[in-house]
Amino acid sequence: MIEGLLTGLRIGGIAIFAWLAWRILFESFDFTKAPKHVRDSAWRYHRVSILVMCFVMCCLASPANIMLANGLISLDVNFAMMSGVTIGACIYAILKHHGLDIATGKRPVHWFACLLIMTLSALYGTGRAL
Known part of the structure; x- marks a missing residue:
């Protein structure tokens, strides 16, 4: 069941990262034209x-791969750490969507849509595994 949940979260992650790429390519051109106070708010x-992704890479992804390759952790511990990577990456994408909403003057609802996508994907993955 846990594997199904992780599969669902990864599917949701694919969706929100593909959507993020689309938004970066086609909606972020006005980012620098926003007033300074808006840019400052979005920059937070x-x-x-960025800090979330740094934590994920420095404390979860890279150490998990290195420790697994050197036989220092089991496959179960590696699975748990990589689950944290998936969740951290999704948090990263949600924060990016919210920052883009603020900077581009869009209603800040994309973060909620990301959570909905992640929830539906997690439910799908869990239900599929049962």
Whole structure:
């Protein structure tokens, strides 16, 4: 069941990252034209998202791969750490979506849509595994 949940979260992650790429390519051109106070507000979310990704890479993804390759952790511990990577990456994408909403003047609802996508994907993955 846990594997199904992780599969669902990864499917949701694919969806929100593909959507994020679309938004970066086609909606972020006005980012620098926003007033300074808007850019400052959006930057908070971008900065936190970068810190989340740094934590994920430095404390979960890379150490898990290195420790597994050297036989220092079991496959179960590696699975748990990689589950944290998936969740951290999704948090990163949600924060990026919210920062883009603020910077581009869109209604800040994309973060909620991301959570909905992740929830539906997790339910799908869990239900599929049962």
